[in-house]
Amino acid sequence: MSERSGFPPVPDLVLPHPVVDNHCHLDIARDGAALPVEEALARAASVGVTRFVQVGCDLPSARWAVEASAEHPQMIAAVALHPNDAPLHGADLEAALDEIERLATAHDRVRAVGETGLDFFRTGPDGVAAQTHSFRRHVEIAKRHDKTLQIHDRDAHDAVLEVLDSEGAPDRWVMHCFSGDADFARACLDRGAYLSFAGTVTFKNAADLREALAVAPRDRILVETDAPFLTPAPHRGRLNSPYLIPHTLQVMAEVRGADLGTLCAQIDRNTEAAFGGAW
Template identity: 40%
Template structure:
């Protein structure tokens, strides 16, 4: 069994499945994907991801505000986030974090919002899903400052081994997406070989970043199998072993997730 540990089911391009999310999820299940974590990115889509988690027994969700979805000049309210996190299908916080690639001018606001999400993680005990791009020093500094007792994950990891090691040292997990299959991702593949087996997750980040051989097309949860198969070969383990290990890791990191492993 595989878990797509990070997907945006409310944003999928469903043309390949006749416009049907049911069909897209069924296609993923047919390829061994037994659970999906649907990720919140804004106050505006919180209701949508919660509704999907309520509708499908093999879907859980997170709620949070992506650093590129912050309202101009305003971090989300902590009381709003804490209320959202009370929902029984909300098993994680985020995605949150820092992205200085697209909005370096908003760095201060992003840091304020990230701290707020980390405070919610401290209060609730729920794990945090972290997006980071071109903000390595500040991301690690804020994670260390928060000193959370529970683990979290750096999702869609694209940084170097030094950052991965620093995150691992403070208890975080590393999640790899289809980017690891890209032709120019040699440095990331080196990281992928070194991440300890018990700290590794797989994801699609669909509808974005489809793995080879689907690159350039809309990504779908079913393609997490390509990511897992690639990583198994890269790491020199059987696919079944990697699937079982990453599912165990997901269950450990997200203990409130409603996995049914048969």
Template identity: 40%
Template sequence: MPTPQITDSHCHLDFPDFDDERAEIIDRALDAGVRRMVTICTKLRLEPQVRAIAETYAPVFYAAGTHPMSAADEPLTSVDELVALAQHPKFVGIGETGLDYHYTGDSAEVQKTSLGIHIAAAQETGLPLIIHARAADDDMACILTDSFKAKPYTCVMHCFSSSAELARAALDLGFYLSMSGIAAFPKSQELRDIFAAAPVDRVLVETDSPYLAPPPHRGRRNEPAYTAHTARVGAEVFGMDYADFAAQTEANFERLFWKAAQYKAAA
């Protein structure tokens, strides 16, 4: 039986954790059935390096934005800048952006400004918004809902580990929830219950590597190959055969990240 194919919808292949063996890490992902990876740029001044990884490795796509925890320290981007970057054939999403009040609540206002710029770029390009949300559920739900009502767009709540209320607000807008290694942790039953209540056609899988390695690798460096461990937990959550769940998450990814689905490498 061939290995079911899945996509790591969110990783950070440009991080120094991977500098010594990037090619080997991508090969291991392919061996595990992870046929595509979306590597995420979190500081726009680093976009050239992230783009170069996507250009070097056929299975890798990329997205770019300013991470909310860096919003106060990095130059504020513009809609025009993001739209210009989005013209690259392997640029498939806007972000990650969002709100994080856990460590950086003192920069809430600049985070909101930055988020608004990214939302406008998603609205203009038609590319999915990639949201990081932590300890900011009420503001996050309000901003996403109000901006969507003004002009609809698509979105994934990356590495979702927030409340059932924020999950419902996002799902009500037609957004997607992405399951990371956190959902595979033994003490994450409440989070697994939130996913179980979501429509299975609105769920993605990811690593957020090098962070949040799922069991049996917890506590060590994460890498895209380990998406398969989280996806197997996802199959259990939804009571599905692994191959069927893998196929469903692939269909979900291609519906949301339509540009990656349509990509054809130059001959």
């Protein structure tokens, strides 16, 4: 596939130890472009990104995630209604949540419930009640079926923690695309979170994120793309794909003063622990 689609070149760096992209959306086309799944997986494998968590964020993409994880041994699935999607269901929200629970138990390659959570940036006050109810139901589903919970949190740090404190967090839960500072990182870590860092940690204006990364214990750090979004520097603004994770990991290693291979191996172990074992 040519690069006119907006996808950056494959990095020269091959990671010294394989890692997992624990949050990607390989089904989503952005700006009218998407890599075929087989090509996305092959490009990623060429730089050492060998396993993936394919994340559903509405009913069609959740169904796709389940099907794709059954077809590709490198992939497991996460299923949920995104917090911005939940208010759109109106009176049908309960039926949609029931479908998410059915998909979460469809087969053993569905390891996670996510991405759920709260987003007060795109959804206004009228959607808060539906978002909160949906988030609580997702927490319940994850706990009942022993699934990892993946949380989307945008401009809602305190509210996310309030829900988790009132419901009780699952044994395994991930702050997807962690977006807080060091103090919020500590608050999440105190509650048992894994912190997942995306390409945003490479942005010049992301000093708070880098401080959060620096204080996180080494056994609580994950990496992701959120592809096709959040492309790391030096390609910010172009299309993202799992093969670009080396750019993010280089910055993460620098922030932590860590050897890149050691960090990759640790993240690989962490991801298996966060998602209930190897696949």
